Amino acid sequence: MQITLSVNGEKHEMDVEPRLLLVHLIREVLRLTGTHIGCDTTHCGACTVLMNGRAVKSCTVFAVQARGKEIMTVEGLEQDGKLHPLQEGFMAEHGLQCGYCTPGMLMTSYAFLGKHPSPTEDDIRRAISGNLCRCTGYVNIVKAVQHAAAKMTKGGA
Amino acid sequence: MALRTSPEVSGMGHSMKRKEDPRFIRGKGNYVDDMQLPGMLYLDIVRSPFAHALIKKIDTTTALAVPGVLAVITGQDLAKYNLHWMPTLMSDTQMVLPVEKVMYQAQEVAAVLATTRYAAADGMAAVEVEYEPLPVVVDPKKALEPGAPVLRTDKKDKKDNHIWHWEWGDRAATDRAIAEAAVTVKQDIYIPRIHVASIETCGCIAQFDKVEGKLTVWMTTQAPHAIRTVFALVAGHVGLEEHKIRIISPDIGGGFGGKVPVYPGYVIAVAASVLTGKPIKWIEDRMENLQADSFARDYHITAELGATKDGTLTALRIKTIADHGYTDAAANPSKFPAGLFHVCSGSYDLKAAHVEVDGAYTNKPPGGIAYRCSFRVTEAVHTIERMVDIMAHQLGIDAAEFRLKNFVKPEQFPYKSALGWEYDSGNYAGALEKAMTMIGYAELKREQTEKRARGELMGIGISSFTEIVGAGPSKHFDILGLKMFDSCEIRIHPTGKAIARFGTKSQGQGHETTYAQILAEELGIPAKDIQVEEGDTDTAPYGLGTYASRSTPVAGAAAAMAARKIQDKARKIAAHLLEVAPEDLVWEPGKFSVKGAPDKFKTIQDIAFAAYTNHPQGMEAGLEAVSYYDPPNLTYPFGSYICVVDIDKGTGEVKIRRFVAIDDCGNIINPMIVQGQIHGGLTMGMAPALFEEISYDEIGNIQGGSFIDYLVPTAVETPKWETGHTVTPSPHHPLGAKGVGESATVGAPAAIANAVVDALWHLGVRHVDIPITPAKVWKLLREHGVTE
Numbered sequence: 001m002q003i004t005l006s007v008n009g010e011k012h013e014m015d016v017e018p019r020l021l022l023v024h025l026i027r028e029v030l031r032l033t034g035t036h037i038g039c040d041t042t043h044c045g046a047c048t049v050l051m052n053g054r055a056v057k058s059c060t061v062f063a064v065q066a067r068g069k070e071i072m073t074v075e076g077l078e079q080d081g082k083l084h085p086l087q088e089g090f091m092a093e094h095g096l097q098c099g100y101c102t103p104g105m106l107m108t109s110y111a112f113l114g115k116h117p118s119p120t121e122d123d124i125r126r127a128i129s130g131n132l133c134r135c136t137g138y139v140n141i142v143k144a145v146q147h148a149a150a151k152m153t154k155g156g157a
Numbered sequence: 158m159a160l161r162t163s164p165e166v167s168g169m170g171h172s173m174k175r176k177e178d179p180r181f182i183r184g185k186g187n188y189v190d191d192m193q194l195p196g197m198l199y200l201d202i203v204r205s206p207f208a209h210a211l212i213k214k215i216d217t218t219t220a221l222a223v224p225g226v227l228a229v230i231t232g233q234d235l236a237k238y239n240l241h242w243m244p245t246l247m248s249d250t251q252m253v254l255p256v257e258k259v260m261y262q263a264q265e266v267a268a269v270l271a272t273t274r275y276a277a278a279d280g281m282a283a284v285e286v287e288y289e290p291l292p293v294v295v296d297p298k299k300a301l302e303p304g305a306p307v308l309r310t311d312k313k314d315k316k317d318n319h320i321w322h323w324e325w326g327d328r329a330a331t332d333r334a335i336a337e338a339a340v341t342v343k344q345d346i347y348i349p350r351i352h353v354a355s356i357e358t359c360g361c362i363a364q365f366d367k368v369e370g371k372l373t374v375w376m377t378t379q380a381p382h383a384i385r386t387v388f389a390l391v392a393g394h395v396g397l398e399e400h401k402i403r404i405i406s407p408d409i410g411g412g413f414g415g416k417v418p419v420y421p422g423y424v425i426a427v428a429a430s431v432l433t434g435k436p437i438k439w440i441e442d443r444m445e446n447l448q449a450d451s452f453a454r455d456y457h458i459t460a461e462l463g464a465t466k467d468g469t470l471t472a473l474r475i476k477t478i479a480d481h482g483y484t485d486a487a488a489n490p491s492k493f494p495a496g497l498f499h500v501c502s503g504s505y506d507l508k509a510a511h512v513e514v515d516g517a518y519t520n521k522p523p524g525g526i527a528y529r530c531s532f533r534v535t536e537a538v539h540t541i542e543r544m545v546d547i548m549a550h551q552l553g554i555d556a557a558e559f560r561l562k563n564f565v566k567p568e569q570f571p572y573k574s575a576l577g578w579e580y581d582s583g584n585y586a587g588a589l590e591k592a593m594t595m596i597g598y599a600e601l602k603r604e605q606t607e608k609r610a611r612g613e614l615m616g617i618g619i620s621s622f623t624e625i626v627g628a629g630p631s632k633h634f635d636i637l638g639l640k641m642f643d644s645c646e647i648r649i650h651p652t653g654k655a656i657a658r659f660g661t662k663s664q665g666q667g668h669e670t671t672y673a674q675i676l677a678e679e680l681g682i683p684a685k686d687i688q689v690e691e692g693d694t695d696t697a698p699y700g701l702g703t704y705a706s707r708s709t710p711v712a713g714a715a716a717a718m719a720a721r722k723i724q725d726k727a728r729k730i731a732a733h734l735l736e737v738a739p740e741d742l743v744w745e746p747g748k749f750s751v752k753g754a755p756d757k758f759k760t761i762q763d764i765a766f767a768a769y770t771n772h773p774q775g776m777e778a779g780l781e782a783v784s785y786y787d788p789p790n791l792t793y794p795f796g797s798y799i800c801v802v803d804i805d806k807g808t809g810e811v812k813i814r815r816f817v818a819i820d821d822c823g824n825i826i827n828p829m830i831v832q833g834q835i836h837g838g839l840t841m842g843m844a845p846a847l848f849e850e851i852s853y854d855e856i857g858n859i860q861g862g863s864f865i866d867y868l869v870p871t872a873v874e875t876p877k878w879e880t881g882h883t884v885t886p887s888p889h890h891p892l893g894a895k896g897v898g899e900s901a902t903v904g905a906p907a908a909i910a911n912a913v914v915d916a917l918w919h920l921g922v923r924h925v926d927i928p929i930t931p932a933k934v935w936k937l938l939r940e941h942g943v944t945e
Contacts, residue, residue: 017275024274033191034184036410038356039443043864046356074184087182091174094833098665099181100188100356100410125872132864134356134411135665137836138872 003067007032008076016063023047023058025066026073034074034103038132045131048104049073055111057130074103077110085148086110095144097135104131109145117153121146158824158884158893161678162746167685168678169892172829176669176685186408189360189375194436197362198227200426201277202439203267203284204449205259208295208520208857209308210288212255215267220283225276227433229284230268230425232256238395240428242311244387245486246418246636247494249320250311251523253421253428258291260308260483261522262857263448268425270437293857294318297457297480297517308483308518320485320516325499326576331511334472338463342547347926348536349850350455350480350521352447352861353528354869355664357410359450360440361423363430370396372431373403376423379416379662380702381406383639385694387419388427390637395431406692412664413841414527417488417704418451448862451488451524452851455480456498456514456536462544468552470563472509473502473575475540479516479525487525488704489532490634490641496532499576500625503541504585504795505563510575520857529841529902531626531705538622542907543914543924546619550918555602556911557593560621561586571888578625580793581895582885588819589621589797595881596799596817609919614804614943618912619797622904626896627710627792636701642787643711644698645719647676649780651769653762654686657719660700661712662692666834666898668708671826672716675892679720680727681747681761698783706794706896709826710887715786717891722782726768730780731759733773792887792895796820798908804916807945809935811847811913813876818904821883823895832880835901839878842905844870846927917941 004013007030016025026035026049037059038046047059050072077084086106089095096102105128112119112127119127124145125138133141162168180186217229232254235241242250254265269280292306299305300318309315335341361376378384381404389399409416426439441450457478463471479495481487489496495514502510528535549559564585565572572580593599601617608615631640644660657676661668668691673684691697700712724744731749732739735757742749750758759767768780801815818835825831848868851861861867886893906927913929914922920941925933938944 019275027191028193028274031193032184033188034186036188036357037190038358038410039864041443041864043869044356044443078183083182090182091178094175094829096178096181097667097833097837098355098357098409098411099177099186100665102181103184106182121877125875129871129873132356132869132871134354134413134841134869135837136833137838137840137878138875139836139878140833142872 001064003064005066005069005071007071008073018062018064020063021059022061022063022066025063026058032073032075036100036103038100043132045104045108046101048107048131050107050111053111053114055108074106077106085151089144089147093140093143093147095136095141101131101133105133105141113149113152117149119149162681166677166681166683166747167674168746169674169824169826171674171827173670173674173684173827175667176673177667188357188408188410189362189377190440192362192375194362194364197436197438198270198272198433199274199277200429200437200439201269201281202265202422203269203281203286205262205264205266207259207288207290208262208293209260209291211258211291212266212286213289214287216285219285220269220280223276223279223283225272226269226280227272228270229280230254230270230429235428240392240424243391243419243424245484245523246488247485249485251484251486253424261520262859263445263522265421270429293520295519295853295855295857297478297519300517300519301478301515308520318518320481320518321494322513322515323494324511324513326511327509328511330509331472331474334509335461335463335474338471339466340464340552341461342544342551343461344544344547344924346458346460346540346543348454348456348458348539349927350452351528351845351849352452352851352867353413353415354447354867355411355413355415358441358443358446359416359420361426362436362438363426364436365430365434367434371401371403372397372427373405374427375405375407377409377416378404378406379412379664379704381662381692381694382660382699383636383701384419386639387637404694406662409662409664413529414453414488414704415450416664417526418486420450444863447867448859449522451486451526452522453526453528454536458540460540460544462548464548468554468559468562470505470507473507473541475501475512477514479514480519480521481516481525482521482523483518484523485516485525486523490628490636492633493532497625498533498537500534500578500623501537501541502575503538504565504621504623505545506565506569507575521853527705529838530899531624534624535903535906538903539907542620542622543910546911546914547923556619557589557598560589560619579790580623581790581887581889583623583793583795584883584885585621585795587883588795588821591881591883592797592799592817592819595879596815598799601801614806614916616802616912616916618800618908618910618915620904620908620911621797623793623795624900624903625791625793626706626899627788628705628707629791630789631787639701641701642785643700643707643715644783644785645712645715646698646783647719647723647781649723649765651766653682653765655682656688656690657716658697659691659712660698661703661708663703666708667830671830674826675713675716676720678746679717680723706899709894710792710890710896711786711788713894714788714891715784718786719782719784722784723780726780727761727764729776730764730767730772734759734767789889792823792890794822794895794897794900796900796904798904800908800912802912802916804934806938806943809931809938811929811934813909815879816876817879818901819881819883820897820900821885822897822900823887823890824884824893826894831897834897835880836878838899838901839905840870840875841902843875843909846906846909846929848928850928
């Protein structure tokens, strides 16, 4: 099937198998390998990307469902050599260890903060509950999101 | 420990931000599945739906007709090269692909090779296998009964399912002490089968260069060097020799012990690459990962603990049946089939102890690996901490007071335990008292009394664990004969920057940062100027890898020792440059200065430059060193955890209200990273305590084989951990460090279980096996007459 979609602001036109998963299009066709795969049941969230601003698990979205949509992946967070406050927050607060869940956590948090600029800790915990992390125990991920929220509210980033 | 370096240098004790983070926060990590090689083929694996069955026929016709499918590999194909079986790390044998029968549900049956991932999956689904089901043995106790179907019919003369018997300690003295004890408690404790479930599954790309005869394998392994040797030993007969094998362990998305073994998928990918000359990628999916990769735990324990009337502990006796699945594929030091389970006397000064374990074969996946713990140490800690708690409650003595009375005392170190270990250092009371202060223990006890009077269920649980990590001294520790040393090689460049390579492999622990900090501490070269590399067997020095919290105790020590060799040579060069005798120089991190004339000095950078441009005549140029460190003893990190739970009488849900963790891992390299390890470890301790279990029905169907029913905790279930530490340095480690990655996983489950039983003890509940699910608690409550 012929589809057109935009990924991190770049337009792509391609012919894809109808059953091709969005995550495979992102990773294997476009070679943006920051989006990871951690399960086959939509539980782990390592594959989370934004589709028209909404966080989706790209292992459960067909590439053809992204037709005409705007996709944003972890590679799209840094703009003009400037890290997004979430990226800075994860590094500053030690919000990652092996790094495998990190892109999904970043994208879920990005979508969440877009709608909830001043969240409580409970809000954050609920927001990232579709993303599994096996290394950090979540404490520092929560702090990283708070770090970013504070910075974004103050700096208007 | 006082800081000896500035934040710019960032030696030990600085919470330096991690050097690995810039790539991970940008999605620029390099995990195995991120790589694509030209002409690469994909492997998918056909798996058995039966737990025990004869393979009557494998029909590949339909599969081979699928567009893109190139070949279907079966056990018969591998048998031609004698590669259908492989040895396990415990010198048992495991099928790569079966020829005759399958032994567990999800076992590899055949492998499909195709040009794309999707075609391989189509081919996998199209392979038709005809099975004849055989009687299934699920319960290890039944497996050991006379008349049980014998599973390992491949082993000539094997007439039962008993793998080995192992025992340790003084049986006679223990039996006597238990018989003479004024009070004894006895408890069956099951520590269920669980899975590490690292978020990255296992996989590899095998690339055989037919012209060079060289095999390169990028794989998810925690022990690349040992894997290279294993491959050479297993496949030497088909022409794979060790100098022509390169194992590369790239970024690893969590290991926790699950990436130590060699899985059949790796071997099939290697065989397929050797046969085709093409790169072969094999990446397992989550269900394959949970259903077929090595499990952890699965110990059926019966423990007895004796004490005097006044509550002085005397003796511990443990009998255990270890369910290993169809083959013993544990990852233990060779001498110890039950790992370090015999550290089970824990933090207590017992007079006698005896432990025996019997391994059993069942129709389940092979294993017996760790789940973020040093070889079977969680099993040991859970047992002793549960037993001590039961004894305290039985005697009506406060659980904290009881522990304080029975702890090994600080002045007893180095302490020889009843089971023969020499604990290096400890201050157990110090950690527990700190935890009690931090959580407000006395106030909580008062609150509990009040709540109990109102019929509310609140529990306070303690776990005061002692770990045993850093395997290990070559006298007793080897895996397949390979001694468990580890290594560091340092090269200082002329401009004073450095590269250091290690025999270990980080899976998220932050070695690129912490190793650099150790070298910064020892050499005064800023940590940011030190490039740390691991995981490439062509470049890194040989080492046994990262698991069992051994990186800091062993490779971290190697870093210090190699740095000290460099310092020795640097002293001679500095003496030459300053025209004084070497013994007239004083070292502080980063420079040598002349005794009594501190303004006359040479920095390590000056010295590095001179090592290549102006070295003394008669001395070799360069500034490099390597150390293979053989630890003189293991290290014994410890801690005390206190957990407060509230139990919902209506639903049986256990809610962790507070959890305070005081850890002591000796001297700390990076406090931020240490705290992060504790946070993660606590969560992986809570997980099996409350949620995770893999079980099987009577015909061997797995339950807990996907993330639908294998419940990895999310941020919602995970409490806000409260952490703190004490520092009791290891006397034998060159940095006084002990290792920390697994302490919390080891210590946490018992604190939670003890809290739950504490909440229910007055109802008559004496024990509850983990995972303590709402259903289990609800049933217990109803059995003990509690209604909403």
